[in-house]
Amino acid sequence: MPNTRVKGVHPRATVPLLLLLSCMAVTGDQQPASYRLPLIVPLVMDTNTSLYTIKIKNDGPLVVDLAGTLVWSTCPSAATHSTVPCQSGTFGKKFALCLPGFAAFGDTPVYISREGASLVNYTDAFPYTPILTNPRSPGYYLPVKGISVWWSEPKVTASLPAGALDLDARTGRGGVVLSTTTPYAIMRPDVFRAFAQAFDAAIEKGKYYWTNVKRVPAVEPFKLCYDGAFPFLKRPPTYDVPTIYLELAGAKADWPLFNENYMVRTSQGMCVGILEMEPGVGMPVDGEPAMVLGLKQLDMNMLVFDLDKMLLWFSGELSFRVSGCRLPAF
Incomplete structure (x- = not known):
């Protein structure tokens, strides 16, 4: 990711952007509660940083940062930002991200559209998982207990050390955290090694007898690259x-990563967009997580956060559902 300067803005100290905005917008500054509407804004990818931003009223763009402690605005603009006007509403602490489409803050229904079918509410269409918080660091964590890879043959489970993905509430280390400000997933070395062995084993088993997919030299920053002779769907x-x-522990389903949520096409073949934690690979969050799920993994997904129930509904890559996400008309 380019080294872009950013300017910190503090409308409310130490409050992540999406918590700051998880209030109810109003049609006017003094409208009664019965007139409150959810705040719905389009997501725009900044061409210089490849980060998603939103624009609130007349303020400059704010970076959407799931793991951030501050509200950020991009430079070189020196414009100041006012506090986002919010009223004490009915603060259901809910927000939804449909990447790369929109962000919705407040208690609003979100639908998934399917070919030849009517709209279905996300609560009926998506599985959900508990979400965890780290007392030592901001952000949203998934209760991941294992990683497996499947390619037609029986899935291959990564041989992880015991408790490798656990979040240690005392020290704030470990865990699997979501980030919208790092381009690719990052794994701690012990986790990456086990995952790489499982991915290679799944490739070696093969899906079709006529394919001959094999490892090729790494293409920086990616370590797992293949000759690209994969079948086409x-x-x-x-x-x-x-x-x-x-x-996921306590979830209705596992979180899948399909093609576009991890594969990167390069001139040398197809590479896995999951990096090993090492010097030179910047960390988007404080502490030492076991794994960071980056923007590549979250893109083309619908994510609905309920911070009262501490639950997250997730779609998986929407193109594999041959569907998209929509909001109701207000």
């Missing part, structure tokens, strides 16, 4: 590659 139109599953 017609629906959705993409390459047939292994599916990575994050196995």
Whole structure:
């Protein structure tokens, strides 16, 4: 990611952007509670930083940062920002992200559209998982207990050290955290080694006898690269590659990573967009997480956070559902 200067703005100290905005917007500054509407804003990708931003009223763009402690605005603009006007509402602490489409703050229904079918509410269409918080660091963590890779043959489970993905509430270390400000997933070395072995094993088993997918030299910053001779799917139109599953404790389903949520096409072949934590790989969050899920993994997903119930509904890559996410008209 380019080294872009940013300017910190403190409308409310130590409050992450999405918590700051998880209030109810109003149609006017003094409208009664019955007139309050959810705050719905389009997401725009900044061309210089590849970060998603939103614009509130007349303020400059604010970076959408799930793991941030501050509200940020991009330079070189020196414009100041006023506090986002919010009223004490009915603060259901809910927000939704449909990447790359929109962000919705407040208690609003979100729908998934399917070909030849009517709109379905996300609570009926998506699985959900508990979300965890780190007392030592901001952000939202997933209760991941294991990682597996599947490519038609029985899935291969990564041989992780015991408790490798656990979040230590005392020290704030470990855990799997979501980030919208780092381009690719990052794994601690012990986790990455186990994952790489599982991915290679799934490739070696193969899905079709006529394929000959094999490892090729790494393409920086990626370490796992393959010759790209993967079969092609017609629906959705993409390459047939292994599916990575994050196995979640207490969830209704595992979190899948399909093609576009981890594969990167390069001139030398297809590379896995998951990096090993090492010098030179910047960390987007404080502390030492076991794994960071980056923007590549969250893109083309619908995510709905309920911070009262501490639950997260997740769609998985929407193109594999041959669907998209929509909001109701107000």
